[in-house]
Amino acid sequence: MxxxxxxxxxxxxxxxxxxxxxxxxxxxxxxxxxxxxxxxxxxxxxxxxxxxxxxxxxxxxxxxxxxxxxxxxxxxxxxxxTPEPTAYLKDGKIEDFAPMRLESRSDLESRSYGTMSEMVHAFMTEISDAEEEAFVDPEVEKLNRRVAKQEETLEGYREEEAEMRRKADALYADYQKTSELLAVLDEQSKKIGWDKLRAGAMKIPYVK
CATH class of the missing domain: 1.10.8 (Helicase, Ruva Protein; domain 3)
Structure with a gap:
């Protein structure tokens, strides 16, 4: 594999x-x-x-x-x-953006927004109609694709984190049950011996 x-x-x-x-x-x-x-x-x-x-x-x-x-x-x-959508501008124009502040972009002017979508909207409203028309084809589409990709990546990270927590909780619950079972088996083995205990367990469905 x-x-x-x-x-x-x-x-x-x-x-x-x-x-x-x-x-x-x-x-x-x-x-x-x-x-x-x-x-x-x-x-x-x-x-x-x-x-x-x-x-x-x-x-x-x-x-x-x-x-x-x-x-x-x-x-x-x-x-x-703690996401902090931030746009990085050079000469008043967007140069880069990210869902957090970047040290690697500290040389640029930065503006923070509540969401990635708000960042794009705020930027678009700052430019004139003529600039907006020129920007829409194809730069806005490219920008929106990047926003969607970053939001998709973050959502994937959140889902993976939630799944890891669920598995950890399940593992802990199984561990408690297993510990209790082992304690019972250990106690019974002292009374009747492991051979008899094993022979009895083999008669239970799914126990191998």
Whole structure:
């Protein structure tokens, strides 16, 4: 079975290190593709940990990989739990946007909005009718696709987080039941012995 793709909210630090050690690309491209962050967040991780983007992935130290993994987790957690849609402008025109503030875009003017949709709407109302007409074809469509993609990604992260919590709750409940069963079996084994206990259990449907 082929190894599943790295999943930022769920994959372990071991998976993260493996992605880098098996990569023939540089740090930022490995983050963007093998780690499945995309270019925007890949650059943000490099900026936060002080990593040169062009460093070959296989040359990144273990200590730096640990810092990078922590940065990935921080970014995902922040985007899910406390989103802050932000537009980054240059010369009054939108240059980039994200569901959170980016250190890698600190050189640009920034504006925060309640939602990604509000950000797009506010930007569109600031330009003249002539500029709006020119912008709509095809730039607005491109912008809207990016917004939809980022919102879809965030929703996926939230669903995965909820599923992980559900599994953890179920596992804990099963653990309690299993512990109680083992305690009963241990007590019975002291009275009648494991051989008789096992023979009796084999008569119960589904017990093997």
């Amino acid at each position: 082929p190894k599943s793709r790295f999943d930022p909210p769920e994959s372990s630090e071991e998976d993260f290190v493996a992605a880098f050690r098996s990569s023939d690309s540089d740090a930022v491209r490995t983050l963007a593709t093998s780690v499945n962050l995309g270019g925007q967040y890949a650059e943000e991780v490099c900026r936060r940990v002080g990593m040169e983007k062009s460093t070959p992935a296989k040359d990144v130290s273990d200590d730096m990989l640990s810092k990078m993994y922590s940065a990935v987790k921080d970014i995902v957690r922040y985007a899910i739990e």
